Amino acid sequence: MAQPQSWAWIKIVAGVLLLLGVGACENTNTTTGSASDGLRIGSLLPSTGDLASVGTPIAETVPLLVETVNACGGVNGQPVTLIAADDQSSPASGAEAMTKLVEIDRVAGVVGSFGSSVSNAAADIATRGQVMLVSPGSTSTLLTERAKKGDFNGYWARTAPPDNYQAQALAQLAKDQGFKRVSTVVINNDYGRSFEQEFTRAFKALGGTVVNEARPTRYDERSTTFTTEAAAAFAGNPDAVVAILYPETGSLLLKSAFEQGLTQNVAILLTDGVKSDSFPEQVGRTPDGTYIIAGAKGTVPGADGQALAALQELWRTKKGGELPAFAAQAWDAAALLVLAAQAAKANTGEGIRSKLREVANGPGEEVDDVCKALALLREGKEINYQGASGNVDIDENGDVVGVYDIWQVTKDGKLEVIGKVNPKP
Secondary structure, three states: OHHHHHHHHHHHHHHHHHHHHHHOOEOOOOOOOOOOOOOEEEEEEOOOOOOHHHHHHHHOHHHHHHHHHHHOOOEOOEOOEEEEEEOOOOHHHHHHHHHHHHHOOOOOEEEEOOOHHHHHHHHHHHHHHOOEEEEOOOOOHHHHHHHHOOOOOOOEEEOOOOHHHHHHHHHHHHHHOOOOEEEEEEEOOHHHHHHHHHHHHHHHHOOOEEOOOOOOEEEOOOOOOOHHHHHHHOOOOOOEEEEEOOHHHHHHHHHHHHHOOOOOOOEEEEOHHHOOOOHHHHHOEOOOOOEOOOOOEEEEEOOOOOOHHHHHHHHHHHOOOOOOOOHHHHHHHHHHHHHHHHHHOOOOHHHHHHHHHHHHHOOOEEEOOHHHHHHHHHOOOOEEEOOOOOOOOOOOOOOOOOOEEEEEEOOOOOEEEEEEEOOOO
16 A cells, blocks of 8 residues: 555645646736636736747736726626736746646636747647637737637637738738848747748749748747858848747847848848847847847737727826837737626636627627726627727637738837738738
8 A cells, every 4th residue: 555655645746846836937916806706817928038028018018907997897896806927938838827827826818828839839728728818919820720620619819910911911011122032031930930931922922032932941949059040041142031030039040140241231021029129139239339130121910999099198107118019919808808708797718708709899889998898898788899909800710800010120229110001801
């Protein structure tokens, strides 16, 4: 009997260690409210790791929505509780944190994640636990394909459009800039590969050539040196290099390209993955003090919703400065969770899933103020939420279309929006 008892003790200790390890991934931020009775939602976003510079401002948006909702009566008669978790920009860490949100914290819905590979892992856990997962920034088309196959059973949606739309926008930007021959370099994960494939398809449809289509340049997201990848990306005399990157590793790759003398007379096109105020400084400056990527242009899911102005003013009041990229999408993701719970009159994942598309798409009264929307739902009326990022009409695969901003890096290292483009669904 001694051996079975020892084994049982080992399993108990291992279980405790697992919980401690998962807890290390979490930064809990609980708003005022009942931890046992009211609606509990989580956020699963990157505050550390490769995506931290983009993810941290997004994570700061969700508490603003919860504070707003609780100030106007909460959901189903009680305040909303928010539990925030850091996915560390890693699918493994994100899966651990998502498991804790589902199995320990017992949330009904989660805003997350940002990285597509993290969401791909977290969505399986959400589906098994019947928890609604709404991402403000994961754009891989792999998630659409899995939704079409029924992998998520309706427990997945996003408020940022998938890469096939942004790829069209970036391809159109490349054509409008007069580029006929481009090469690509991408981070080798769900986001990078998906975007690469969709961009190549879209650019070729516009008459362009991707010079490294047969041997695309992809870099390991765990790498720390990028000499070979940078050289491969800029080979073949392209008019431009389409760089689909994450900030921490992508900055090193572009700096390596500059140090090898490869960037002269070659334009750089970027995407949403690196649109953070700190990215130009991460890439660095030339010996004369000029930013290496000054003049680079890119695309990013934009925001043109009815609630955008109010959110911008709230952000300036609470945080200062301009609304960061994807903040509007994060606001809308959290808003849809609370509105669906109120519509369902149930603080459960199943309830949220059953009403999410109804409150997002209508039919019902168009409303852009989350408090007004909650008041209408309490009266038993139907709504069609018009978000800060757009109309957030969600299709059967959990996708939205959206609008895209065109942005560029200025001479002084700032990021400015210089236009918009609306891809066709």
